[in-house]
Amino acid sequence: xxxxxxxxxxAGYIGSHACKALAKGGYQPVVYDDLSHGHxxxxxxxxxxxxxxxxxxxxxxxxxxxxxxAVMHFAAFINVGESMAEPAKYFRxxxxxxxxxxxxxxxxxxxxxxxxxxxxxxxxxxxxxxDETHPQAPINAYGESKLMGERALAWQHQAHGLRYAxxxxxxxxxxxxxxxxGERHDxxxxxxxxxxxxxxxxxxxIDIYGTDYPTADGTCIRDYIxxxxxxxxxxxxxxxxxxxxxxxxxxxGTGSGHSVREVIDAVERVTxxxxxxxxxxxxxxxxxxxVADARRAMAVLRWQPEISDIDTIVATAARWAxxxxxxxxx
Numbered sequence: 608x609x610x611x612x613x614x615x616x617x618a619g620y621i622g623s624h625a626c627k628a629l630a631k632g633g634y635q636p637v638v639y640d641d642l643s644h645g646h647x648x649x650x651x652x653x654x655x656x657x658x659x660x661x662x663x664x665x666x667x668x669x670x671x672x673x674x675x676x677a678v679m680h681f682a683a684f685i686n687v688g689e690s691m692a693e694p695a696k697y698f699r700x701x702x703x704x705x706x707x708x709x710x711x712x713x714x715x716x717x718x719x720x721x722x723x724x725x726x727x728x729x730x731x732x733x734x735x736x737x738d739e740t741h742p743q744a745p746i747n748a749y750g751e752s753k754l755m756g757e758r759a760l761a762w763q764h765q766a767h768g769l770r771y772a773x774x775x776x777x778x779x780x781x782x783x784x785x786x787x788x789g790e791r792h793d794x795x796x797x798x799x800x801x802x803x804x805x806x807x808x809x810x811x812x813i814d815i816y817g818t819d820y821p822t823a824d825g826t827c828i829r830d831y832i833x834x835x836x837x838x839x840x841x842x843x844x845x846x847x848x849x850x851x852x853x854x855x856x857x858x859x860g861t862g863s864g865h866s867v868r869e870v871i872d873a874v875e876r877v878t879x880x881x882x883x884x885x886x887x888x889x890x891x892x893x894x895x896x897x898v899a900d901a902r903r904a905m906a907v908l909r910w911q912p913e914i915s916d917i918d919t920i921v922a923t924a925a926r927w928a929x930x931x932x933x934x935x936x937x
Contacts, residue, residue, distance in 0.1 A: 608633060612637065634842075660704045823866065840857075873917045
């Protein structure tokens with residue numbers, strides 16, 4: 608065993624996929640999760656410690672008891688719309704509790720940290736594709752809360768020698784190709800599972816918010832990356848940090864984008880089912896295009912997305928949505 612990694616939010620969507628990848632890589636994932644949004648049955652590759660990351664004393668005890676060598680932090684709220692309605696909730700959970708986690712790590716002497724950040728820290732793109740030198744100017748409270756976390760990491764590095772990777776995700780999507788894990792957000796806000804649910808008749812239609820954007824078909828374009836590819840990037844990052852790599856901030860995406868209509872077409876193509884649609888007005892704060900320049904991550908991590916073509920993403924997500932337990936819940 609290479610060492611124990613604390614995975615904050617490891618019972619959630621991306622965190623659980625990271626735990627599986629860690630176990631395959633020879634590490635011991637220790638999940639730290641309050642299960643407010645995660646799922647206990649997704650914790651399969653190591654112990655579960657129930658707790659709030661804002662509880663510094665409990666986190667400190669956990670770090671020491673399990674001899675943790677590095678931390679991966681996925682325990683965040685992610686709903687952009689909710690963040691605008693309840694900004695304090697997001698600053699409290701995504702920023703203030705992260706500060707408590709960092710303090711516990713400093714006291715325990717744990718100096719390796721992989722942070723789940725987001726392209727939302729960039730705000731409205733001034734140029735595309737977005738690279739890591741693009742100004743960070745969030746336009747929603749979610750992005751601002753994550754940027755606060757990133758800034759704290761730089762100061763922790765200066766004060767306590769923290770080595771960290773701030774990984775700025777674009778659109779995480781898909782499900783475990785082996786069918787063990789997938790998206791189970793409540794409520795679900797991500798486009799691909801919502802489109803699949805519309806195809807399966809679990810919702811009346813998929814709402815297309817804005818059809819007059821300056822894109823080829825008038826709908827927003829996003830960069831979708833398979834959750835397993837995200838997880839593999841996290842493993843590479845933690846391995847490099849454990850090998851004394853310096854702090855890094857990296858985009859995780861594919862470098863290509865798909866419009867809302869293209870995603871709908873992919874779901875229809877892969878499933879063979881029609882997707883009922885409703886056109887709605889634009890939502891405030893939705894940029895027309897968000898696409899990553901991920902060349903730095905590919906070079907630094909020696910990593911490449913392997914299963915992030917849109918049809919594979921949709922196929923794995925649809926297989927997860929059609930699993931017997933999901934069908935039984937309908």
